[in-house]
Structure formats: structure tokens, C-alpha cells
Amino acid sequence: MSPTNISPSRGRPRRFDPDQAVETAQQLFHTYGYDAVSVADVTGALGINPPSFYAAFGNKAGLYLRVLDRYAKTGAIDLAGILRADRPVAQCLIAVLEEAARRYAANNGAVGCLVLEGTHSTDAGARSVCCATHAAAEDVIRRYIAERHPEEAGRLTDFVSATMSGMSDKARNGQDLDRLLATARLAGLAIDQALPAQALC
Amino acid sequence: MSPTNISPSRGRPRRFDPDQAVETAQQLFHTYGYDAVSVADVTGALGINPPSFYAAFGNKAGLYLRVLDRYAKTGAIDLAGILRADRPVAQCLIAVLEEAARRYAANNGAVGCLVLEGTHSTDAGARSVCCATHAAAEDVIRRYIAERHPEEAGRLTDFVSATMSGMSDKARNGQDLDRLLATARLAGLAIDQALPAQALC
DNA sequence: TCGCTTATGTAGGGCATACTACATAAATCT
DNA sequence: AGATTTATGTAGTATGCCCTACATAAGCGA
Structure with missing residues (x-):
């Protein structure tokens, strides 16, 4: 049913905070634009490797949706x-x-x-x-x-x-x-x- | 001195008209934008192969300059x-x-x-x-x-x-x-x- | 302690991109 | 005719992109 955390802490814990990652990505996307920011740019800025990124956000578009959501609440x-x-x-x-x-x-x-x-x-x-x-x-x-x-x-x-x-x-x-x-x-x-x-x- | 044709016809003749190619490219760039138009798109639309393209225009940026020049005269x-x-x-x-x-x-x-x-x-x-x-x-x-x-x-x-x-x-x-x-x-x-x-x- | 679950790190696949090496074809000049 | 010049066609290189397979690490529940 719910694909996200049902029990708050099972398995190996994340080494990064997804919400802060969204904030960092928002800064990048806003500054350089969606096309000019590669997944490698984002993972590099976050200090994580691609699998961590894809496990958390699905893909680049998924991250962008999170960023737009955050923008609607904080920047728009x-x-x-x-x-x-x-x-x-x-x-x-x-x-x-x-x-x-x-x-x-x-x-x-x-x-x-x-x-x-x-x-x-x-x-x-x-x-x-x-x-x-x-x-x-x-x-x-x-x-x-x-x-x-x-x-x-x-x-x-x-x-x-x-x-x-x-x-x-x-x-x-x-x-x-x-x-x-x-x-x-x-x-x-x-x-x-x-x-x-x-x-x- | 002049890198372009000094004598109007030496060597094998072109199979396409560069000016018309610029016109076609202008249409493509204007419709889809510079980033979304690949060199393959242009050569495909012109019915030529990459070497013919690069011999005529140098590179993608060179073609774009020609297009902007034409735009200044015809579209701007x-x-x-x-x-x-x-x-x-x-x-x-x-x-x-x-x-x-x-x-x-x-x-x-x-x-x-x-x-x-x-x-x-x-x-x-x-x-x-x-x-x-x-x-x-x-x-x-x-x-x-x-x-x-x-x-x-x-x-x-x-x-x-x-x-x-x-x-x-x-x-x-x-x-x-x-x-x-x-x-x-x-x-x-x-x-x-x-x-x-x-x-x- | 042992299994289960979740995230990580290494390494790389598959694809599209801009661009090119090289041999060949088609014209002109001598 | 032969040499020279220019463009072409085939095939491929190098790079960067998004994304993933797989083994391992690190936590929890029993």
C-alpha cells in the first residue's frame, strides 16, 4: 500500500537527509535549470552515490517533483x-x-x-x-x-x-x-x- | 586569405545548397530550440551525412551563427x-x-x-x-x-x-x-x- | 545470535551526443 | 589524360548522460 516508510527505522539508516537533499537540489535547479543539472551534479553536491539517489527519489524527474513541491511552499x-x-x-x-x-x-x-x-x-x-x-x-x-x-x-x-x-x-x-x-x-x-x-x- | 570559395567551382560540387540548409536549420532551431535540435536532426532533415555538414559549417555553433544572421535579415x-x-x-x-x-x-x-x-x-x-x-x-x-x-x-x-x-x-x-x-x-x-x-x- | 530489511559502494551498461579518419567520387586546371 | 581540388559516404571515436546489477554494510526484531 504505502511505498514509503511504514516503520520509521528498519534496515540500514540513510547517510543523508532527503529533505535537505531536496533543498540542495532546489538551489541547483533554480540556479542552473533542470537541463543543466545532471544527476551526477546532484549526487556530487550531496556527497552520495547514484544508487542512494535513485533509491530515495526514483529518478531525476521524481526529485524535480519534490523540488517543485518544496518551491510551492517556500519560494513561490x-x-x-x-x-x-x-x-x-x-x-x-x-x-x-x-x-x-x-x-x-x-x-x-x-x-x-x-x-x-x-x-x-x-x-x-x-x-x-x-x-x-x-x-x-x-x-x-x-x-x-x-x-x-x-x-x-x-x-x-x-x-x-x-x-x-x-x-x-x-x-x-x-x-x-x-x-x-x-x-x-x-x-x-x-x-x-x-x-x-x-x-x- | 579567404577560406571560402575563391574560384567558384573547383573540386567535387556540393549536393546541397548551404543557404537553403541554413533556412531549414532556422526553422528547426526556431521550432524546437537550439538544445533540442541535434546535428543528426539537421543532417537528417537535409538528407546529408555528418562530414558534409561539418565541411560546410564547421560545427553546430557555426551553423547557429549563420541562422542568427539569416534571422536578423528575414525574421527579426x-x-x-x-x-x-x-x-x-x-x-x-x-x-x-x-x-x-x-x-x-x-x-x-x-x-x-x-x-x-x-x-x-x-x-x-x-x-x-x-x-x-x-x-x-x-x-x-x-x-x-x-x-x-x-x-x-x-x-x-x-x-x-x-x-x-x-x-x-x-x-x-x-x-x-x-x-x-x-x-x-x-x-x-x-x-x-x-x-x-x-x-x- | 540469527535472519530480515534497508541503504550503500563499486562498477558498469546502454544510449545519444558532437565530431572525425579515411578512402572514394566528381568536378576543374594544366 | 593526368594532377589537383573539393565533397561525399562509411564507419567509428570519445564523451557525457540516466540509470542499474550486485555484493556488502548496518540497523532492527525474534
């Missing part, structure tokens, strides 16, 4: 928290863009958005899971806008998403926080104009 | 033609974005911007030449803006460039011309607001 933007029903839609969308700018700015070399970067991978599996993750995030934005501005939801979601992709790209090309924030705020001018100050709520 | 946006001194800066920048939307929309599967896509390559050589090409294009835009709006040149160039990156990304994820154009025009609202209608010229 909390859309549900920012897109508030008690504030103007435009203001919240701009807050998303500004938060993206902050997250995408350099963090120990792990720059840009891990998911958007994974969207460009050559590996079909990595690409599709990232595209699905990204599409889900877009849906959250789209539904949020649609509740109060149904006719604008489509194009505004496209615009916000494109701006985030662009910012992730620019972050990876070396733009610092200030420049990313400036782009977010310029995009905000368009959002403000497309969603003219409605009565609150 | 004619910035110099669109950024006119006799029209409002904002209007010309918006025209660039709209033209990008048109170019990035599906063309036989070759969607998005070849150069921006190459920016994401795993290969350091391909990546750096694409980054350099892209930086040159950004400089054209920046200098154009700076002539009439020096203080806005930096952030507006960043914004236009980020928007183009985002549109290229979205095009590769399946957005059609209408959605890309809508994003371009929303970005245009921001540009219009950042460059309030100056007197012409």
Missing part, C-alpha cells in the same frame, strides 16, 4: 494571500507583480521563477509539469479578476502573466531588484488604466 | 525602421510591441523570438551570442528613447524588453495573435502614460 508567490477580495483588483494585481519582482531578484544565484524557467526545459516531462503548475497559477489570477471584472479577466491575466515571464527572464539576465520593480510598476500603470477605479468591493 | 523586427524620429516615441514603441506580437505568433510552428529563445539555451556559446544580440537590440531602443526622454530611457527599455520576452514566452505556450496583440496594447497604455503626449518632434 502566495497568490491566495495577495489577491484579496476586500481590496481593489488592480491594487492586488500590482502587488503580485511587485512581489514577483522581489522574489525573482537574486537570492544566492537562484534568480527568476523556478517554474517559468522549467517551462523552457528540453525534457518533456519537466516542461509539462511546469506548464501545468504555471497554468494553475494563471487560473487563480483569472478567476480572481473574473469575479469583479469578467470581461477583463482574459486579457489582464495574459498581461500579468506575460509581465511575470518577462521579469523572470530579465532577472536571469542580471537585472537587479530596482529595475524589476520599475517594470512591475510600469505594468501597474496599464492595469490601473484597464481597471478604472471601481467602487471598492 | 526592423527596429530601425519602426523607431522613427518624426513620430512620438510612445507610438513607435507600441508599434514595436505590436510588430513583435505579429512576428511571435505562429509561423509554421516557429513561434516566439528565435533570439530570446536562444537566451535560455544550456549551451554557453549559443546563450552568449543570443544575449549579445538581444543586448544590441535593447541598446537601439534605449538610445532611441534617450534622444527625447533621457530620464525614461532606462526603465522604459526594461519594460519594453520584458514585455517582448513575456510575449515570446506566451507565444511558445500557445497564445494566438489576438491575445499577444492585447498584451502589447495593454503594455502600450503604460508607455503612453509614462511618456505623456509631448509636442511632436
Whole structure:
């Protein structure tokens, strides 16, 4: 039934912590991209041998799923928290863009958005899971806008998403926080104009 | 001195046309990306064997340079033609974005911007030449803006460039011309607001 | 202590990649 | 015609990749 540990400690104990391994792998994938990080890179960084890696994660794609899961909890933007029903839609969308700018700015070399970067991978599996993750995030934005501005939801979601992709790209090309924030705020001018100050709520 | 043909026809003639091979390779690279296209893919599409390929282009990177050269002449946006001194800066920048939307929309599967896509390559050589090409294009835009709006040149160039990156990304994820154009025009609202209608010229 | 279970280390398989050595074919120049 | 030049076709090299077979080590339960 359950393929993972049923009894917490039977057999020879692991010499490494899988959760910390996921953290290390996240740093590697985020910094260099899925394609550029080989299994040998990961095992080398962890100081383990390939069989230990495959016993713990199945394969490279399995590790990547764990990394994406961790990213959703620790590195990604909390859309549900920012897109508030008690504030103007435009203001919240701009807050998303500004938060993206902050997250995408350099963090120990792990720059840009891990998911958007994974969207460009050559590996079909990595690409599709990232595209699905990204599409889900877009849906959250789209539904949020649609509740109060149904006719604008489509194009505004496209615009916000494109701006985030662009910012992730620019972050990876070396733009610092200030420049990313400036782009977010310029995009905000368009959002403000497309969603003219409605009565609150 | 000149490593290429000095006398137009000596020795055994080629069984393929290098220029047409570059065109075929451009289609492949644009559709699938530099990393995903192997030399075997190219030689297979051309119906030639590896030695013919290497004799003509040196290596994969050499072919890519030829492709980028051809792209600059046939597929890229004619910035110099669109950024006119006799029209409002904002209007010309918006025209660039709209033209990008048109170019990035599906063309036989070759969607998005070849150069921006190459920016994401795993290969350091391909990546750096694409980054350099892209930086040159950004400089054209920046200098154009700076002539009439020096203080806005930096952030507006960043914004236009980020928007183009985002549109290229979205095009590769399946957005059609209408959605890309809508994003371009929303970005245009921001540009219009950042460059309030100056007197012409 | 003995079996059972789980993880490890060594070593390597299978595959795709970019690229090439070498003999041969097909053209021109003298 | 013979020499020279250039491209081709066959076959293969070297490298890096993901992943695994197998014997061994290290813990627990009886």
C-alpha cells in the first residue's frame, strides 16, 4: 500500500537527509535549470552515490517533483494571500507583480521563477509539469479578476502573466531588484488604466 | 586569405545548397530550440551525412551563427525602421510591441523570438551570442528613447524588453495573435502614460 | 545470535551526443 | 589524360548522460 516508510527505522539508516537533499537540489535547479543539472551534479553536491539517489527519489524527474513541491511552499508567490477580495483588483494585481519582482531578484544565484524557467526545459516531462503548475497559477489570477471584472479577466491575466515571464527572464539576465520593480510598476500603470477605479468591493 | 570559395567551382560540387540548409536549420532551431535540435536532426532533415555538414559549417555553433544572421535579415523586427524620429516615441514603441506580437505568433510552428529563445539555451556559446544580440537590440531602443526622454530611457527599455520576452514566452505556450496583440496594447497604455503626449518632434 | 530489511559502494551498461579518419567520387586546371 | 581540388559516404571515436546489477554494510526484531 504505502511505498514509503511504514516503520520509521528498519534496515540500514540513510547517510543523508532527503529533505535537505531536496533543498540542495532546489538551489541547483533554480540556479542552473533542470537541463543543466545532471544527476551526477546532484549526487556530487550531496556527497552520495547514484544508487542512494535513485533509491530515495526514483529518478531525476521524481526529485524535480519534490523540488517543485518544496518551491510551492517556500519560494513561490502566495497568490491566495495577495489577491484579496476586500481590496481593489488592480491594487492586488500590482502587488503580485511587485512581489514577483522581489522574489525573482537574486537570492544566492537562484534568480527568476523556478517554474517559468522549467517551462523552457528540453525534457518533456519537466516542461509539462511546469506548464501545468504555471497554468494553475494563471487560473487563480483569472478567476480572481473574473469575479469583479469578467470581461477583463482574459486579457489582464495574459498581461500579468506575460509581465511575470518577462521579469523572470530579465532577472536571469542580471537585472537587479530596482529595475524589476520599475517594470512591475510600469505594468501597474496599464492595469490601473484597464481597471478604472471601481467602487471598492 | 579567404577560406571560402575563391574560384567558384573547383573540386567535387556540393549536393546541397548551404543557404537553403541554413533556412531549414532556422526553422528547426526556431521550432524546437537550439538544445533540442541535434546535428543528426539537421543532417537528417537535409538528407546529408555528418562530414558534409561539418565541411560546410564547421560545427553546430557555426551553423547557429549563420541562422542568427539569416534571422536578423528575414525574421527579426526592423527596429530601425519602426523607431522613427518624426513620430512620438510612445507610438513607435507600441508599434514595436505590436510588430513583435505579429512576428511571435505562429509561423509554421516557429513561434516566439528565435533570439530570446536562444537566451535560455544550456549551451554557453549559443546563450552568449543570443544575449549579445538581444543586448544590441535593447541598446537601439534605449538610445532611441534617450534622444527625447533621457530620464525614461532606462526603465522604459526594461519594460519594453520584458514585455517582448513575456510575449515570446506566451507565444511558445500557445497564445494566438489576438491575445499577444492585447498584451502589447495593454503594455502600450503604460508607455503612453509614462511618456505623456509631448509636442511632436 | 540469527535472519530480515534497508541503504550503500563499486562498477558498469546502454544510449545519444558532437565530431572525425579515411578512402572514394566528381568536378576543374594544366 | 593526368594532377589537383573539393565533397561525399562509411564507419567509428570519445564523451557525457540516466540509470542499474550486485555484493556488502548496518540497523532492527525474534
